[in-house]
Amino acid sequence: MNKITFIINGEKRSIYVEPNDVLLDVLRDKLGLKSPKCGCERGDCGACSVLLNGKSVRSCLVFAIEVDGCEIETVEGISQNGLSVVQEAFIEMNSFQCGFCAPGVVIATTELLRKNSTPTKEEIKEALAGNLCRCTGYTPILEAVEKISHHNKHNSDNTGGTNE
Amino acid sequence: MVVAHDFLYQKPSTLLDALKLRAQYGEKCSLLAGGTDLVVNIKERRISPDIVIDIKGIPEFSILEERDGSIFIGSAITFTELIESPLIKSRVPIIAESAHTVASVGVRNRATLVGNICSAVPSLDSAPALLVYKTDVVVESVDGKRIIPIDKWFVAPKKTALQNNEIVLGVLVEIPNSENGTAYMKLGRYSGEDLAQAGVGIMISKNLEYKIAFCAVGPVPRRALKVEAFLNGKEFSSITNELSEIIQSEISPITDIRASKEYRRHMVDVLVERGIKLALSRLQGE
Amino acid sequence: MSKYRFVGKGVERIDGREKVSGAAIYTDDLEFGPDLLYAEIVESSEAHAKIVSIDVTEAEKVEGVVQIFTGKDFPYKFGLYMKDRYIFAQDIVRFIGEQVAAVVARDPKAAKKAAELIKIEYELLTPVFSQMDAISENPVLLHPDLGEYPHVPWFFPKENTNIAHWRKTKRGDLDGGFKDADLILEETFEVPRYAHCAIETHVVISKYDYSGRLTVWASSQSPYTQRHLFAEALAPLGIKHKDVRVIAPHVGGGFGGKAGVTMEILAAALATKMKGHPVKIRWSREQEFYNTYQRLGVVAKLKLGLKKDGSITALQHQLYWDAGAYVEYGANVVNAVGLSATGPYKIPAISIDSLCIYTNLPPGGAYRGFGYSEFLFGLESLMDQAAEKLGIDAVEFRLKNAISKGDTLAYGAHMNPNGLKQAITEVAKEIEWGKEVVSIDPEKVLCKGFSLLWKAPAMPPNASSSAFIKFNEDGSLNILVSGMDIGQGYLTVMAQIAAEILSVPPNKIRVENPDTDRNPYEWQTVASHVTWSCGNAVKKAAIHIREQIFDLMERAFKVSKDNFYLEDDGVKSHLDPSFYLAFKDFVVFGIPMDDGSFRGGPITGVGTFLPEFSSAKSDPETGQGGHPNVHYTVGAAAVLLEVDKKSGQIKVLKAVEAIDAGQAINPDLVKGQITGGLLQGLATVLYEDMRFNDKGRLLNPNFTDYKIPTTKDIPEEIVPIIIEVPQPDGPFGARGVGEQTMIPVAPMIANALYNGLGIRIKSMPITAEKVAMAILEKEKN
Incomplete structure (x- = not known):
């Protein structure tokens, strides 16, 4: 067992892991963070996405031992001080059906909007292309993000705007 | 799992x-x-x-910088870092273009170009890009440093020239000294992320010197030297029968789950034609 | 504008907030504490073989292993419509991936390590991978005991063959129909297998406690059906229905794949041997591909007779289904198609033979569309061919032959009210049918294709639903039902139906996924029937509550109950405009009387629905006599494609689909079904391509090589059109649309390609490669 220390959703935690423990399993089973979902186990579906040092990664493709000293954010962290603009937009647009892909899509969208608060439709598609959704046909997801982008564009034209 | x-x-x-x-x-x-x-x-x-x-x-592996007319890409440099690098985009743009076709954001945030070439799978997207430049793979062992030119790197499917006591430090990509246009043409089963059914990297310089490389249409990614020789100095309008024959002689695709060899053969001609036109339009656009 | 207050409105999903915040609990998210055991299933590496021996010696030595089981530990059969399956393989394995043994361990790593060490020796038997081979002369028999398998009375297995069920539907004078025809077309179409690809794989946890109670937590579309099958299969252990409890949390997509019982029974069975401990199984993505159900493959032979004026004289439709190693559920897909393979057309002479055939491939079963996508590919392709041969426009041809209310169906009953012709007209208008489109890019072609759709719920005649509703102290409501929200928005729709009757807004109503101990019976969430069936039950339960309220008003206020009505979360009176009694003031605590006593008390409602007109009883040779389908949902769809003539790549520029929802309870959710269903349909046509090798092994059990679409692969524009010709026996006129949205896609793509390029592709999928090669072939000739 190896001790690792990292910041998870703003809280510093130390835990013991085996070298072959996968980050997704550790988040879910050792830390009780259930928003990252197991969908494909090989990085194809994006359901297990988390932010690692601010970048979205497939937690099924990361050994937990690798994140020693890193900062991780999950949808629990994004939600803890009230739902974000991204989440509210998804709710308003009935963006999800079964909802299993939703946490991963929230992570990918959050990353995108932090980098670029006014993405184009093509940029949104590119950012979310790694998150498979079998229910929605993606349209209501993309529409929600476009709506935020338009809103931010409108705001930044006036005030400089906010993202996320 | x-x-x-x-x-x-x-x-x-x-x-x-x-x-x-x-x-x-x-x-x-x-x-x-x-x-x-x-x-x-x-x-x-x-x-x-x-x-x-x-x-x-290890700090050395995270270096991405210009060194004496070349660009060094350390082994820990991710595809996202390449895509976002102004240096890459301005000097060796086909690397950024091909990086963009690898998987999706969440994978590119983690996956590295060097990791990609170390996998040595026939379909690897980074290979045609590196092959059209003069690229060296820099490896080191306790016995010292070794430079392996990229065209000697891919030995067989999933096998590289790396010895089992060596580690790749990075790749050194020479910045072309003449103005050029490039294009990476990837055939996937759809627009979303996919492993290449066929890939063609193209660089054309102002004086009509052509560099063309393939992936996924032979056991290893490789330059198409006969095609280049045929094209060099010529204006291009479309694929002729003669050119097609040369292209077809340079590839040896197989039928697998992603495509039949017949479709791959057919599409390499198409990709070369479209890629050359795109590279030329980029060259002229500059 | 809707004439209702809450029905017909695009209200926010009631489960939206929890899903987007990560709060929604799916089966894999449940915690069971440190006593949880993990099971790893050992699977057959052979498609058809006798199990000679199973050696667990090395596996047992792995630290953390608690116990190892093989088929002999569970000699129990199960099956939904036909009991042809054992929980674990007994002596024979019949597909690669079939469960042979299980390791139960303290942690998943130990379970996996041990599973890798189990050695199984097989004696190989000849496998059969094609349904046509399976019905050739003297084939290898996969189920020599077929004649003894228990099955529902409307199945007709053929003993000593590989035909597990043969549905025949015959009506009218077929020979005469073809004799009268001016044109006869004969074609064969092929549709391969497909996978559901819900992003959540199957997960189940089961616990058999020391009191003899079996609790199963499952990602499921069918909690009650699962309870029933567990109780039946495990009856030899003395387990009764009341002892079995199925709890179904949120489910991460179903599409038919989580209907019935597949791997859930493994955990249930293992738990009975591990008394006191919860046992968990989570399918890997790979297992999800080959050991749940797959969509059945089919070879469809069609013969169509027509008059010069475009009227259809006769249709012969023979469907040979590759149903896989076990057909306990899949045989009903075959049955459903056997009743409906005419499509939504008026045809005077009909002969349908739908054959369910065993092969040594994974079991076939329910998949969104339940066989209709498969047969419509051939039928709707052939209708286009017929129209072209007769020189009639494809849309006009369909308008001429489209089925109408009251027309006789293949099995003799009559067609329900429907807006098919309206759908055709509106889709044609939206896609600008008849207006020529030309690409400015010489390497590309623009083309349009059209298709109709229809589908009936395929269910036993006594498939039923029930609902409880209870008022809470503040006038909010809990609805208890046992359908599953598999994403379609069922929970929200049930809330809207109750809201409409009771005048309580949906945001004051809680509806959750079920626990069979608490929630009343529901057959299953399949067949696009829950809005209709369970909606009726909820509506009845709400009316039950309303009637109790009116009775209470009459008793408390001594005014005839006819004078009261519900509005704004309370009761109002036609007699006295100032009268208003809020629900919160009486629905639990009662109405105070002058003498200090109270009237009323907690108000709860009960509703039940069973389609009493439905019957599966019919002549086995003709299918005539019964009323097996409750109604059909119909519609039309069209696409505008841009095809790259060299690469064969297809871009969908525009997709239009009109569907007759009867009454859209929530139009926003209906549109969600259309955009989602269309893309799933497009995926099966354009990208998904299941490949088996010559040993019967699936070569692409992953998303790397089984391509489901991404954000970059969606149509540029989708126009959903909702038609509303009410279903007389539906709640507010509603009927289901969930499956129907995906089924017209394959033929409309095939038709568009023919219209644009002159290539007629008769096998799915229609990948870029197939299109490019067909174009090359055509240029060569």
Whole structure:
């Protein structure tokens, strides 16, 4: 067992892991963070996405031992001080059906909007292309993000705007 | 899916420590950068290393910089870093373009170009881009440094020229000295992420010197030297029968789950034609 | 504008907030504490073989292993419509991936390690991978005991063959129909297998406690059906229905794949041997591909007779289904198609033969569309061919032959009210049918294709639903039902139906996924029937509550109950405009009387629905006599494609689909079904391509090589059109649309390609490669 220390959703935690423990399993089973979902186990579906040092990664493709000293954010962290603009937009647009892909899509969208608060439709598609959704046909997801982008564009034209 | 295989994990902070571990464990060790291939390979039991050496703690591997007319891309540099690098975009743009076709954001944030070429799968997207430039793979072992030109790097499917006591430091890509236009043409089964059914990298310089390289249409990615020789100095309008014959003689595609060899053959002609036109339009646009 | 207050409105999903915040709990998210055991299933590496021996010696030595089981530990059969399956393989394995043994361990790593060490020796038997081979002369028999398998009375297995069920539907004078025809077309179409690809794989946890109670937590579309099958299969252990409890948390997509019982029974069975401990199984993505159900493959032979004026004289439709190693559920897909393979057309002479055939491939079963996508590919392709041969426009041809209310169906009953012709007209208008489109890019072609759709719920005649509703102290409501929200928005729709009757807004109503101990019976969430069936039950339960309220008003206020009505979360009176009694003031605590006593008390409602007109009883040779389908949902769809003539790549520029929802309870959710269903349909046509090798092994059980679409692969524009010709026996006129949205896609793509390029592709999928090669072939000739 190896001790690792990292910041998870703003809280510093130390835990013991085996070298072959996968980050997704550790988040879910050792830390009780259930928003990252197991969908494909090989990085194809994006359901297990988390932010690692601010970048979205497939937690099924990361050994937990690798994140020693890193900062991780999950949808629990994004939600803890009230739902974000991204989440509210998804709710308003009935963006999800079964909802299993939703946490991963929230992570990918959050990353995108932090980098670029006014993405184009093509940029949104590119950012979310790694998150498979079998229910929605993606349209209501993309529409929600476009709506935020338009809103931010409108705001930044006036005030400089906010993202996320 | 849990990983049932047990292994040791080391994250050395110096190159020397890493090289010593590499020398000690040889083929029993796996090098970990982005892990996007490695973790799957261990999970699915394709490899069972005794030790995994995480190279992300070594500063040299995270260098992306211009060095004497070349660009050094360290082994821990991710595809996202390449896509976002102004240096890459302005000097060796086909690397950024091909990086963009690799998987998706969440994988590119982790996966590295060097990891990609170390996999040596026939379909790897980074290869045509590196092949059209003068690229060297810089490797080191406890015995010293070695430079392997990219066209000697890919030995066989999933096999590179790397010795089992060596670690790749990075690749050194020479910045072309003349104005040029480039294009990476990738055939996938759809627009979303896919492994290439066929890939063509193209660079055309102002004086009509052509560089063309393929992936996924032969056992290893490679330059199409006969095609280049045929085209050099010529204005291009479309694929002629003569050119097609030369192209077809340079490839040896197989039928697999992603495409038939017939479709691959057909599409390489199409990709070459479209790629040349795109590269030329980019050249003229500059 | 809707004439209702809450029905017909695009209200926010009631489960939206929890899903987007990561709060929604799916089966894999449940915690069971440190006593949880993990099971790893050992699967057959052979497609058809006798199990000679199973050696667990090395596996047992792995630290953490608690116990190892093989088939002999569970000699129990199960099956939904036909009991042809054992929980674990007994002596024979019949597909690669079939469960042979299980390791139960303290942690998943130990379970996996041990599973890798189990050695199984097989004696190989000849496998059969094609349904046509399976019905050739003297084939290898996969189920020599077929004649003894228990099955529902409307199945007709053929003993000593590989035909597990043969549905025949015959009506009218077929020979005469073809004799009268001016044109006869004969074609064969092929549709391969497909996978559901819900992003959540199957997960189940089961616990058999020391009191003899079996609790199963499952990602499921069918909690009650699962309870029933567990109780039946495990009856030899003395387990009764009341002892079995199925709890179904949120489910991460179903598409038919989580209907019935597949791997859930493994955990249930293992738990009975591990008394006191919860046992968990989570399918890997790979297992999800080959050991749940797959969509059945089919070879469809069609013969169509027509008059010069475009009227259809006769249709012969023979469907040979590759149903896989076990057909306990899949045989009903075959049955459903056997009743409906005419499509939504008026045809005077009909002969349908739908054959369910065993092969040594993974079991076939329910998949969104339940066989209709498969047969419509051939039928709707052939209708286009017929129209072209007769020189009639494809849309006009369909308008001429489209089925109408009251027309006789293949099995003799009559067609329900429907807006098919309206759908055709509106889709044609939206896609600008008849207006020529030309690409400015010489390497590309623009083309349009059209298709109709229809589908009936395929269910036993006594498939039923029930609902409880209870008022809470503040006037909010809990609805208890046992359908599953598999993403379609069922929970929200049930809330809207109750809201409409009771005048309580949906945001004051809680509806959750079920626990069979608490929630009343529901057959299953399949067949696009829950809005209709369970909606009726909820509506009845709400009316039950309303009637109790009116009775209470009459008793408390001594005014005839006819004078009261519900509005704004309370009761109002036609007699006295100032009268208003808020629900919160009486629905639990009662109405105070002058003498200090109270009237009323907690108000709860009960509703039940069973389609009493439905019957599966019919002549086995003709299918005539019964009323097996409750109604059909119909519609039309069209696409505008841009095809790259060299690469064969297809871009969908525009997709239009009109569907007759009867009454859209929530139009926003209906549109969600259309955009989602269309893309799933497009995926099966354009990208998904299941490949088996010559040993019967699936070569692409992953998303790397089984391509489901991403954000970059969606149509540029989708126009959903909702038609509303009410279903007389539906709640507010509603009927289901969930499956129907995906089924017209394959033929409309095939038709568009023919219209634009003159290539007629008769096998799915229609990948870029197939299109490019067909174009090359055509240029060569």
